[in-house]
Amino acid sequence: MNQTIVLLLLCLFSSHSLANNYLVGKLIPEKSVIIRSEVSGVVDSFQVDSGDSVSFNSSLLSISKADYSLNLDLAKYNIDVKYAKLETQEKQLKRYQSLLSSKGISEGTFENQLRLANISRAEHNISKTEHEIAKRTLAKATPHAPFDGVVTLRSIEVGQFISIGDSLYAIADLETLKVRFYLLESDFDQFKKGDKVKVTIPSIAQQITGQVSLFSPVMQENDPGFMVEVSLDNTNNQLHSGMEVYVHFNGGEPQ
Numbered sequence: 619m620n621q622t623i624v625l626l627l628l629c630l631f632s633s634h635s636l637a638n639n640y641l642v643g644k645l646i647p648e649k650s651v652i653i654r655s656e657v658s659g660v661v662d663s664f665q666v667d668s669g670d671s672v673s674f675n676s677s678l679l680s681i682s683k684a685d686y687s688l689n690l691d692l693a694k695y696n697i698d699v700k701y702a703k704l705e706t707q708e709k710q711l712k713r714y715q716s717l718l719s720s721k722g723i724s725e726g727t728f729e730n731q732l733r734l735a736n737i738s739r740a741e742h743n744i745s746k747t748e749h750e751i752a753k754r755t756l757a758k759a760t761p762h763a764p765f766d767g768v769v770t771l772r773s774i775e776v777g778q779f780i781s782i783g784d785s786l787y788a789i790a791d792l793e794t795l796k797v798r799f800y801l802l803e804s805d806f807d808q809f810k811k812g813d814k815v816k817v818t819i820p821s822i823a824q825q826i827t828g829q830v831s832l833f834s835p836v837m838q839e840n841d842p843g844f845m846v847e848v849s850l851d852n853t854n855n856q857l858h859s860g861m862e863v864y865v866h867f868n869g870g871e872p873q
Contacts, residue, residue, distance in 0.1 A: 640818075640864040643797040647790035647859055648831075648849055649765065655780045656758040657681060666787075668772045672763040678787055679761060681780055686756040693749040700745040704738040711735045767791040770859075790859070795852050796831065797863050800843030808867040809833060809846055817850060818864040819857065826850060828865070 664679035666672055714731045717723040771788035774780065797817065801808065809815070813830040832847035848865055850857060 640866045641799050643799045645795045645861045648794040648796045650790035653787040655784045661778045670769045675762045681759040683759045690752040693752040697745045700742040704742045707735040707738040796847045796849045798847045816866040
């Protein structure tokens with residue numbers, strides 16, 4: 619299944635279809651995403667291929683981690699350095715507090731030490747944040763599935779260099795499909811959100827019931843009409859993206 623089918627938005631209809639009280643469209647996944655890389659590197663391995671089922675949070679592939687692991691180690695060591703510096707500055711601050719109370723130092727000297735202690739505390743907090751960023755970056759080298767679904771396209775190969783933003787996989791949830799079409803002003807009252815509608819799939823000679831899951835009250839710029847989506851249950855996997863379907867209204871049947 620190619621990306622064009624997965625991302626297909628427009629389902630055509632004709633005046634002949636309207637005359638017979640049904641609209642013609644094609645099925646598309648109700649939920650589909652393109653997984654893009656958040657880090658750069660070389661693909662070490664991939665765990666799933668086109669057509670494979672994936673579960674939520676399962677690993678999809680592994681991008682070279684060596685540099686990201688080293689950055690994480692470096693960030694951890696930096697925390698230790700900053701903490702040691704903070705401890706030293708806070709001990710000095712306590713000593714200066716005692717000296718200030720006995721007039722052993724001036725207020726200016728104490729305030730300068732307080733400033734140094736505050737700077738060390740801020741640097742320590744920064745180092746902890748940098749460590750968390752390094753940890754998150756390392757985790758991004760192993761992308762995971764965002765939901766249960768099916769891999770519709772694998773876009774990578776082992777040894778391929780990946781840049782940030784490159785496409786890795788396309789994944790779709792095929793347990794619910796939808797047909798998207800557009801209504802003219804004259805047919806605006808034919809559907810409303812939540813309506814149960816009959817849908818015929820001619821290729822398998824079946825008629826099933828769908829539900830209007832989206833009805834746009836506004837015609838968007840460049841759209842041919844008011845967008846409507848009808849969702850169809852596909853838990854038995856008898857329907858496939860790209861199938862032609864007839865969506866009936868006013869009790870219409872295909873001729």
